[in-house]
Amino acid sequence: MIFNDLNFLENLPLETYPDHFGTAKKPKHRSKRFRSNMMLNPLNLKHLNRIDESNADMITLNLEDAIAPSRKKEALYNIALFLSHMEKSNSFIIVRTNPLNEGGYEEIAFLNDFGFDAVRVAKVKNQTEIAQALTLLAPDKELHISLETKEAFTNLSQLRIDERLTTANLGILDLLTSLGLPQSIVTLKNPTIDYILSKFLVDAKTAGIHPISFMFQEYNDTETFRAWCKREKMMGFESKACMGPKQVQIANEIFSINKYELERATHIKNIFEANAAKGINVFMYDEYEFIDEPIYRDSLLILNNIQGK
Numbered sequence: 001m002i003f004n005d006l007n008f009l010e011n012l013p014l015e016t017y018p019d020h021f022g023t024a025k026k027p028k029h030r031s032k033r034f035r036s037n038m039m040l041n042p043l044n045l046k047h048l049n050r051i052d053e054s055n056a057d058m059i060t061l062n063l064e065d066a067i068a069p070s071r072k073k074e075a076l077y078n079i080a081l082f083l084s085h086m087e088k089s090n091s092f093i094i095v096r097t098n099p100l101n102e103g104g105y106e107e108i109a110f111l112n113d114f115g116f117d118a119v120r121v122a123k124v125k126n127q128t129e130i131a132q133a134l135t136l137l138a139p140d141k142e143l144h145i146s147l148e149t150k151e152a153f154t155n156l157s158q159l160r161i162d163e164r165l166t167t168a169n170l171g172i173l174d175l176l177t178s179l180g181l182p183q184s185i186v187t188l189k190n191p192t193i194d195y196i197l198s199k200f201l202v203d204a205k206t207a208g209i210h211p212i213s214f215m216f217q218e219y220n221d222t223e224t225f226r227a228w229c230k231r232e233k234m235m236g237f238e239s240k241a242c243m244g245p246k247q248v249q250i251a252n253e254i255f256s257i258n259k260y261e262l263e264r265a266t267h268i269k270n271i272f273e274a275n276a277a278k279g280i281n282v283f284m285y286d287e288y289e290f291i292d293e294p295i296y297r298d299s300l301l302i303l304n305n306i307q308g309k
Helices: 014-020 069-083 104-111 127-136 150-158 172-179 191-207 222-235 245-254 259-276 293-306
Strands: 036-040 058-062 092-097 118-121 142-147 165-170 210-212 240-242 283-285 289-291
Touching (some): 069 104, 118 127, 118 165, 127 142, 150 191, 191 222, 259 293
Parallel strands (some): 142 165
């Protein structure tokens, strides 16, 4: 927990919040093992108070659509207050701002000096908006985007104009609205949804952007959430947006490298390198049959992921 007691916040006037900001600044997050990205509402103080001990690989503090316009400043100040008293966290911390022209500019400028890892900008459409966000953003922070518009969906592979843009989060419901498609098609094995997921994944990977699949909003339906995670892992995804700890637990389990995959990758790496030292890059091996350099590189990718890159 960040604060032992939250009672002092119950009747704290909003205008006095800055007087209580601390000086703590958590170290930059180093791990790149991103299986789960849990969204939190910064108006929920109890949840905000535990972001330093969460099992989520990533935590997104949401200033956008979950916050009523009349309470956005309160949410922004809550984030600043808790971040400024947090000395460490196991999670990569992201702040999801409003669209740049709807308060995002001011939110980024206000938060730049606080201790977190990335800003996620909503409703991005083009390279111009990416450039504007990067101009505002402190150089030690990553830029993430919410892919929620048909323009961004069409142009994702061209959006990475700077290496600080590292991650794209698929906002499937807003994207469907932008495309003029009904949200009711978000069902397992729907061909249109499979196409959207596949295009998002491949375009993001082509651009060198890490893709995070969409949030499943029926929180208590863990069986269907698990099925989505399994399907998305089969497609090639490594990360899933989550609503809370139950979904985090499932995503962390599904998107982890299992024991067999780890042992196989380690074995192939070792035997390939031993043979390559003798000038042999293609050979048959009883347990795994044919092994060549592409299979070796795939094993390196698996080991790289399990080690957190």
